Amino acid sequence: MSKHDFNFATDKAVSAESHDEYLSLYWQDGGVSRFHYQWLRDNCRSVERFDPATQERKALTETIPGDLRSNAIRIGEDDIRITWSDGAADSHFYATWLKNNAYDVTAGPSQSRQHQWGSEYASSLQSFGYKDVMADDVIAATMVDAFEKWGLIRLTGAPTDDREVERFADRLAYVREIAFDRVANIKVSVDPYTLGFTNSSLPMHTDCSGYSWPPNVMVFHCIQNEVAGGASQYVDGAKVIAQLRKSNPDALRILTEHDVEFRLWSKQADTLSQYPPVMLDQAGDLALLRYANWTVQPLKTVPFDTVPRWYDAWRALAELVNAPENRLSHRCEPGEMLLINNHRVLHGRDAFDDGEGIRHFQQVYMELDDLSGFRRIVQGEGGVK
Numbered sequence: 001m002s003k004h005d006f007n008f009a010t011d012k013a014v015s016a017e018s019h020d021e022y023l024s025l026y027w028q029d030g031g032v033s034r035f036h037y038q039w040l041r042d043n044c045r046s047v048e049r050f051d052p053a054t055q056e057r058k059a060l061t062e063t064i065p066g067d068l069r070s071n072a073i074r075i076g077e078d079d080i081r082i083t084w085s086d087g088a089a090d091s092h093f094y095a096t097w098l099k100n101n102a103y104d105v106t107a108g109p110s111q112s113r114q115h116q117w118g119s120e121y122a123s124s125l126q127s128f129g130y131k132d133v134m135a136d137d138v139i140a141a142t143m144v145d146a147f148e149k150w151g152l153i154r155l156t157g158a159p160t161d162d163r164e165v166e167r168f169a170d171r172l173a174y175v176r177e178i179a180f181d182r183v184a185n186i187k188v189s190v191d192p193y194t195l196g197f198t199n200s201s202l203p204m205h206t207d208c209s210g211y212s213w214p215p216n217v218m219v220f221h222c223i224q225n226e227v228a229g230g231a232s233q234y235v236d237g238a239k240v241i242a243q244l245r246k247s248n249p250d251a252l253r254i255l256t257e258h259d260v261e262f263r264l265w266s267k268q269a270d271t272l273s274q275y276p277p278v279m280l281d282q283a284g285d286l287a288l289l290r291y292a293n294w295t296v297q298p299l300k301t302v303p304f305d306t307v308p309r310w311y312d313a314w315r316a317l318a319e320l321v322n323a324p325e326n327r328l329s330h331r332c333e334p335g336e337m338l339l340i341n342n343h344r345v346l347h348g349r350d351a352f353d354d355g356e357g358i359r360h361f362q363q364v365y366m367e368l369d370d371l372s373g374f375r376r377i378v379q380g381e382g383g384v385k
């Protein structure tokens, strides 16, 4: 039975109490939940308001009267029936569904699924066998679950074939194409449009800040790595932002309040966005970090009097990004793939000497929405109608 089937019940309401805008349901286990009448009508599962096949709302939310009340509430063995004050058809709910969807909860500790990490994560980097992930949906879903939590995981034992990284993306979801390359070859180029295609060191950064929605996931596949140096570095932006909130909340506020232009372009393509470098979710956790110093355009959108404070704030953030205890160093070997949450985790690399051999990585982007959807279907949390 799926989560979407409501014809079962294990919870029981024992009484209801009407108030002006809401009702209180007292549960057999001693708990109580409050539900607004407008919310109940909006979420009514009756067939005239909700399509049982698609599990989608048919009724229009804006048609619910603002002064909606109940004329009668009847509690059954495993259900609750409400007669409405506006004369519309009754609503009927299974008690278990209401209890599972109760929203009258006091704020507890942060519900963030993020596991924040620093340099110590190098020794416990979440790792999965590539062949297992490609062959077994349950293992692949477990991998996605780990990725959602950690934002950086490793796959081992992948073939070093050309475009294997694209086969990986297609197996789980889709490649997120960008203007430059569907499958990027990261190696020294004779005509680079970005520092990534040179042998220079790359300061910590996130990719594709020039997009209003930068690709969410980087999949980074090591095909050859014969050079000295060139180790990759990773920093958990979620941890850095949490640190900045404690150490310098004014700096964090400035970096979330003012747009900055980011631009990445080549001869064929041009991406330009205007957003704050740090975007937070409603809980105050990091939602999207844009941090790529060479793509930041001359400041034009920060108020004149704020510009010195903006530079102070950027320095404060950079100090945490560059702190050794926040930095995980990992030298990829051929056959490794790394999944990197590009909205959260910064990456960079040491310089290398390409006179000694070849360093060749391939990379595609994906969207976390698609990976999470894959996981939910495999784990039975969605996709059943």
Ligand SMILES: [Fe+2]
Pocket (backbone or CB within 6 Å): 196, 205, 206, 207, 347
């Ligand atoms: Fe990059």
